[in-house]
Amino acid sequence: MSEQKAGKKVIYHKPESAFETSSLFCAGCQHSIIARVVCEAIDEMGIQGDAVGVSGVGCHGMCHVYMDVDFVFALHGRAPGTATGIKRGLSNKGIVFTFQGDGDLAAIGLGDILSAVNRGEKLTTIFFNNAGYGTTGGQMAPTTLQGQVTTTSPEGRDAASHGYPVHMAEMMASMRGVAYSARVALIGLKNFMSAKKAVKTAFQKQIDNVGYGFVEFVCTCPPGWGMNPPKSIQWLEKAMLEEYPLGELKNVDIIE
Amino acid sequence: MAEKVLITGNIAAAQGAIYAGCRHYFGYPITPQSDVVEFFAAELPKLGGYFVQTESECTSINMLYGCACTGVRCMTSSSSTGFSLMMEGLSTIAAAEVSCVVMNVQRGGPGAGSTQTAQMDYLQAVKGGGHGGYKMVVLAPATVQECFDFVQIAFYLADKYRHPAMVLTDAMIGQMMESVELVTHDFGPLPEKPWAVKCGREGGKRGNMIHNAPGIWSLYKDYQVRITDKYKKMAEQEVRVKTYDIEDADLIIVSFGSSARSGLGAYEMARRDGRKVGFIRPISLWPFPTQVIREAAKTTKHFLVVEDNLGQMVEDVDHAVQGRAEVHFLGMLARHLPDSSGMIFPHTIYQEVKKYI
Structure with a gap:
């Protein structure tokens, strides 16, 4: 990241693969930072010209406005299938990745991601887990925590009526077609760096034709959670990370 | 060869x-x-x-x-x-x-x-x-x-x-x-x-963004005009249609796809018997050959729509005819068997034709 420019040392700059634009997201939302991390990974790997993004439906579907790579908008939940079609259309060349939120991936699109992985696709999925539906105004998602109040679980999510928080990174790791699965969060520099490393590794598994790469970002949704930005970060660290611990869940170089 | x-x-x-x-x-x-x-x-x-x-x-x-x-x-x-x-x-x-x-x-x-x-x-x-x-x-x-x-x-x-x-x-x-x-x-x-997305772009810049939300990522009216x-x-x-002897026809059979084979057969039987029957086969179902049928409605008296369903294309024929001629329908209730393998045969259609002319 650091370089010499006009006698001054630049330690932080806009990634090459990011557009110069203003934020579309709510105060305290981390989606634009996730887009930035992916842009940095794309820059550092030199894959901007080969990367094609596929957006799901949800707030994450706005990240493309920051990203200077080809993009296709998929239907809600269908990004892994659409990405598969793109990959075949490009004769299995190209580095195709999906952005999907928890409604998109873990609810309406759960079958699509499992089938794509099980088909042995060489794709990369960046999963935005903010424990609810942001775009539509804070409804319950499969990732919503037990007891968490949302507009569709006004008394708090309880298992008897609404089931359990779904652990996507663990589920992905359990599948044979997955070469890499990790859960990361953007709290503090160390985590930021390991998040970028995870994204790069997930891309690399695709480039090396090993298998599916999956990175789950646990991230904030201040308006959806009814919190201000600092409080949402605290709640993420306290409640979210307790349910969704960070770490690398799978990293293999060969799938038998 | x-x-x-x-x-x-x-x-x-x-x-x-x-x-x-x-x-x-x-x-x-x-x-x-x-x-x-x-x-x-x-x-x-x-x-x-x-x-x-x-x-x-x-x-x-x-x-x-x-x-x-x-x-x-x-x-x-x-x-x-x-x-x-x-x-x-x-x-x-x-x-x-x-x-x-x-x-x-x-x-x-x-x-x-x-x-x-x-x-x-x-x-x-x-x-x-x-x-x-x-x-x-x-x-x-x-x-x-x-x-x-x-x-x-x-x-x-x-x-x-x-x-x-x-x-x-x-x-x-x-x-x-x-x-x-x-x-x-x-x-x-x-x-x-x-407009296609691709890999291997020189300079690595975005070439294209393809989206399915014309009212979100573009000006909706521009899209609607286009x-x-x-x-x-x-x-x-792109209208594609085949017509047979519609100029002097008193009745025109209209059918498409597999039904058109039976419809054509019935038309041929009728003509052999000297009846003034024509046949229109829409090949493009959209765009529908509305004008061809509308023109024919000026001279013919009856349309008999034959399709292997309970009445669907007949709505488009009705719309084309604008009340200028009678529009009749023969559908899958006229199949030769009550089970799912029944078919509408040419002679069944011809029997229906004879009711009107």
């Missing part, structure tokens, strides 16, 4: 795709078109192409969408109940304005209906099917040769308009065998597709 082969309508359609340069197919097995899926599974890898057996028709259409975004010629197919699963995706492909071909080999409906032939998806095919009022060219083959030919035409039209195009057959046309001449239709060079113009052009330029 072109190669002549004896094949089914399903295989002919699949061959038509190969002859049109299609090397990407996504599909899910369903009676009565599983042999299309099997054909591509066997043939595409030999040609350096790509076949994916999907987990659902929903995924088939979404893979097709992604693939079409790269600009290559690609296709999916299904049958009635499976085709219904594709409707949201088809609406998306129309909204995103990318080119591809879809084929519905109809079986009985509604619901899981039957596994045997029917023409019960006419309205779904020509009136949208999916949401949002999109339109697309729908071609209805009546012979195995036409399955082969029309898929090629559909690919040409999909590219010409940067839009999905549809071939609507049924279990009868799809499963029966006829002799087919395998000839590539030459529509000139393939159009450039600068799409209105596109549909108008299609409606003006």
